[in-house]
Amino acid sequence: MSVERTFECEAVPTWREQLTVRSFAVSAVLGFFLSFIVMKLNLTTGIIPSLNVSAGLLGFFFVKSWTKILEKSGLLRHPFTRQENTVIQTCVVACYGIAFSGGFGSYILGMSSRIANQQDQGPSTAAINTKEPSLPWLIGFLFTVSFVGLFSVVPLRKIMIIGYKLTYPSGTATAHLINSFHTPHGANLAKKQVVALFKSFIGSFLWAFFQWFYTAGDDCGFANFPTFGLSAYDKRFYFDFSATYVGVGMICPYIINASILLGGIISYGILWPFIETKSGIWYSADLKRSDMRGLQGYKVFISIAIILGDGLFNFLAVAIRTAYDISRRKKQQSDASSLSFDEIRRTKMFLQDQIPTWLSILGYLILAAVSVVVVPHIFPQLRFYHVIVMYLIAPVLAFCNSYGCGLTDWSLASNYGKLGIFVFCAWVGVHHGGIVAGLAACGVMMSIVSTASDLMQDFKTGYLTLSSPRSMFFSQVLGTAMGCVFGPCVFWIFYKAFPLGSKGSEYPAPYAAIYRAIAMIGVQGTSALPANCLILCLFYFLMAVLLDLMKVVADRRKWRIRGFIPNPMAMAIPFYIGSYFAIDMCVGSLILFVWQKMNKRQADAFAPSVASGMICGDGIWALPSAILSLAKVKPPMCMKFFSGADYAKLGG
Template identity: 25%
Template sequence: MPENETVPTVDSDIKYTPQPGERQLTARALIAGCLVGSVVSCTNIYIALKIGWSFGASIITAVLSYSIFSWFNNKLSVMETNIAQTAGSAAGYMSTAAGLVAPIPAMIMLGYEVSFPSLFMWAVAVAFLGVFFAVPLRRQYVEVEKLRFPTGTAAAETILAMYSEAGDAVLKARVLLWSALGAGLFTLAYKFFPQLEEPPLEEWLGWGMLATAAAWGFKLYIGPSLFGAGLLIGPRVVWSLLAGAVLGWAILGPIAQSQGWAPGENMSYADGAKGWILWPGVAIMVCESLMALALSWRTFVRTFTTKTSLGEAAADPEAIPNSWWIGGLMAGSIVTIILADYTFNIPWYLTIVAIPLSAVLASVAVRSLGETDINPVGGVGKVTQLVFGGIAPGQMDINLMAAAITGGGASQAADMMQDLKTGHLLGASPRKQLVAQLIGNCAGVLFAVPAYWLITSGYELGGSDIPAPAAQAWKAMAELLADGLGALPPMAPQALLIAACVGAILPLLRRSAALRPYIPNGLALGIAFIIPPYYSLVMFYGLVAWYIWRWINPAALEKLSYAVAAGLIAGEGLMGIVNAALTILGVKPLT
C-alpha cells in the first residue's frame, strides 16, 4: 500500500487524551457556543458589509465559553470547550455560508427580491451541504496528510493553554468584554451625536485643502471596529489598503473626473468617480483570486488523486458513519434544488450542475485552508460565476446564486475541517463534533438573517455606511458576464484590463521569497477602491497603535491584542445593529 494511504497506529499529533468519563456534547457547551458564535455572526455581517472581511469565531468562543463558566466556578471540560468552539465557529461563519455578505446583497442591489423566510431555508440548506462536502475528506486531510490547518491548530493550543494558565484566559475575556463595552457605548453615542464618529475638521479648521480631501473621502473617521481590524489583520494587509485608497481615490478618481470619464458627483455610482474606480478595484480582486487558485494546481491534483477512505466508521465507533454524511448530502441537495427553483427561479438541472461543481471547489478550498490558512471563497465563487456565464449567459440571478452554493459550501466545508482538526488534536469525537456543527449552523441562521434584515433596512445597501465591497465584486462580475465590456463607463474597460493584469501578476511576484514581503495584498488593494478611503485610514490608525504597543510592551501585545481587537469589533458590530433598529423606528440624531 502506498505510504500516503497508511494511517499510523499511534498518532503523534494528538496533544490531549480525554479523561475517563469526560463529558463532551453537553447542553451547556452547545448553548454557550451557539450564543457566542451567533453574536460573532451578527457582527460579521455588519463588518463584512463595511469592509468585505469577516472574522472567525472558534478561538473567541473557546475563550469566552471557558471564562463564563469559570467565573461561576463551574468550568467546562477540555472536551466541552472543544464542542463549544465547534458550535460557535459554525454559527459565526453563517454570515458567509448563507451568502449574506456577497451574493444575497448583490442580488438585491441588482433589483431582485429575496423573501425573509426563503433566506432562512436557503442558509441552512447551503451550510449543511458544505458540512457534508467536508466529512469524507477528514481522514485524508487530517489523519493521513496531516495538513496543518493553522487556525484549527491554534484553537487546540488555545484550549490547552487555558487549562494550564487559567488566569490568562480570564484576563483575556475581561479585556475583550471591557473593550466591547467601550466600543458599544461609543457606537450608541454617535447615533445621537454623529460628530463623534466623523468630526468635521474641515469645517472647524476652515482649511481649503482639508475640504478638498474630505470631498474625496479623506477625512477623520473614528470607527472602533475598523480600528480593531487594523490591530488584527496585520501590516501587509493594512498597508495595502492604504496604498489602494491613495491610488484609487487620490489619483485615479480625480483623473477620471478631470478627463470627463466620470463627470458626476465624486461619490456617485451612476456617473461619478466612485462608479468608475469600482471596475479596476473588482478586476484586481477577481484576477488575484483566480491566479492564486490557478497557481495552486498541485492542490487540485492532490485533491483528486489521493485516496479518501469512506469506511473509517467501521474501525472507530466515534467516527462519522457513511450513512450520516451520504444521507445528509442527498437531503441537502434535494432541498437546495427545490429552494433554488422556488426562490431564485434556477432550473433544477442547473442546480444539479452547481452542486457537484461546488463539491469539487469546496474540497480545493479545504485543502487551501489546510495548507495556507486562506479560504479562497471569493476565488472559487468566481469560478462558478465564469462557468455559469457560459451555461446561462445573461441571467445574472442564476449566475449569482449558483456561485452562492459554491461560496457557502466552501465556507462551511473549510470551517468544518478546521474544527475537525482541533478535535483530532484534542482526541475528540468527530461524530459529536458533526452534531455540534449542524446545531451551530441552525443557531447562527436564527441570529444572522434577522441581523442582516435589520442592518440592510436601517442603512442603504451599497451606500457610505455599508458599501458592501464583496457584494459589489460579485455584482460587477455578474453584470460583466451578462453585458460585456461595452456597458462600462468611458475608459473603464482599459482600466479594468490593466488592473486585471496587475491582479494576475501579484501572486506570481509573491512566489519570490525576496519580493514577497514587499508585494501588496491584491484583495486589500481592490477593496480599498470600493470602500470609502476613510475606512482604510481608520484601519491604518489601528496599525499605528499596534506598532506603538509593540514598541512599548511586546509581551502585552502578544497576549492581549486579539482580545482588544475582537472586543472593539464585537462592540461596534452589535451596537451597529441596535442603531439600525433605532433608525427603522425613526429615532433621529440630537445634533
C-alpha cells in the same frame, strides 16, 4: 514538550458527554452577538478578521465561571473540559460564519432593486433580474444549501487529517489556544485576557453610544470628521473614530493595512482625479455620479479586475500546490514507529467515533434532491438541471478548497462563487434572469465549499484536543442551523433600519455592487464597460497577478522585500469605497507596533483580546442603534464641518 502527557491523567469524555446543554446555550448567545459584529463588518468593508480567539476565550470564561459557582455550591455534576470548550468554539464559529458566507453583503443584497437601480441600465434592471430580500426565503434558502458541504467531505477526514497530516493553521492555532486554557497557567492567563477584553468592550460600546448623539443628519458626527482637511475628506481620506476598524487593524497583519492605504492613495489620490479630467471625453459629463457608464463604472470594474486577478492567481497557485503535494505524498511511505506519544493518542481517539461513510453519502444525496426542488422554487430563473450540475461538481470543489485550506489557511470559497456567477449568468442569459441566476448559483457554490473547509478545520481542532469527530460534526450542524436563523434575522434588522448599499450610507456594502457588476459582465460581456475601462482593467488585473507572483518568488527565495509587497485583494477595497477605514486600521497597527516595542510579551498576550473587545463593543452598538432607528428615535444633535466660504454663505 508533550501536550497529551499533561492531560494524561484526565479521562476523555464520550462524544455524547462532550455535547452539553450549557455548551449549546453559551454557543447560541455568543453566536447571535458575534453575528451582529460580522454582519456590520460585512456591510461596511467586507474585511472580516478571525474571531476564533474571541469565541474560544468567551466560551471558556462563561462556562468556567458557571462551573465554579456550581462547584462551590456542591452541585457540579460535569467538569468543564477542553473537549466541551472545542464544541462551543466550533458551534459559535459555524453560527457567525453564516453571517459572512450567507452572502448578505454580497450576492443577496446584489439581487435587490436597490443595488440594481444604482448602477444598471436596460434589461438588467427588469423584474426578472432582481429579487428583493425577504426573511422567509432567506431562511429557507440557507437551510437548503448550508448543510450540503458538511456531508461532502466527511468521508475524507481520515485522509486529510491523519493520512496527509494537513496543518490547517487556524484549526491548529485554535486547538493550541484551547489546550492552553485548560492548564493551570493557561487558565490564569485566560482570566486576565477576559478582563482586558471586557474593559475594551465597555469602552468601545460607550464611545459608540457617545458618538450617536451627534449624528442627527446626513454626514454628521465624528465619523465624518475632516481629520486632514476638507480637500482630503472629499477624497475619502479621514479618520472616522471607529473603534471597530482600529481593533481590526490590531489583528490584521501590517502589510494588509498598508495595502489598503496604498490602494486608497492610488485610486482616490491619483486615478479617479485623472479620470475626472476626462469627463465629457471618456464619458458624458451629464451622467449621475452613481451611473455605471461614468466614473462609478471605473470604480466598480477596476476593483473587480484586481479582485479577479488576485483570485485567479491564488486559485491556480493553490491548485498547483495541491496537485504537487498529493503526488509527493503518494511517493512517501509513512513510518508508524516515528509517531510521537501525542500523535499515537490523538490518532487512536480520532478513529474511535467514526461517522459512517454511507450516512454522509446518503445525507448528501437527500440534501441535493431537496435543493433540486427548493432552489428553483425560490429562484425561478434557475432550472432543476442547473442545480443538478452544481451538485455534481460541488464535491470536487469542496475537496479542492478543503485541501488547499489545509495547506495555506486560505479559503477560496468566494472565488468558486465568482466562477459560478460567470458560468450561470452566461448559461441563462440576461433576458431569462441571468443576473439573479448567477448570483444564486454563487450562493450555492460558496455555501458548499465554505462549510466543507470549515468542517475540516474543526476536525483538525478536534484531533488536537481529543474531541470526537462526532461531537465536532454535530456541533457544526447545530451551529450552522443557528446561523441559518440568526444570520437572516440580523441582516433583516440592518436592512429595515439603514439604507444598505446606498451612496453615503454608513453601511455601503461594497461587495453587493461588485458582485452584481460581475454578473453584468457575465451576461453582457465587455459591452458593460465604459470607454477605455477595459484597458485600465487589464492593467490592474495584470498588476494584481504580478504582485502575487512577486510575493511567491520573494517568499521562496527569502528576499528581504517579501514583507513589503502589497496584497492586491486588500488594495481593491478602497478603489470602490475610499480609504477612510484604512486610516483607522493603520492607527490600530501603530498602537500594536508601539505596544510591542514597549512590552512585546504583554502585547502578544493581550492585543488580540483588547482588539476583539473593541470590535465587539462597537459592533454590538449596531443592535440598539438599529432599534432606535426603527423606533424613529433620532439623535439630538448634528456635528458637521464646512469650509470658511460655505460658512460665510450660511450667514456665519
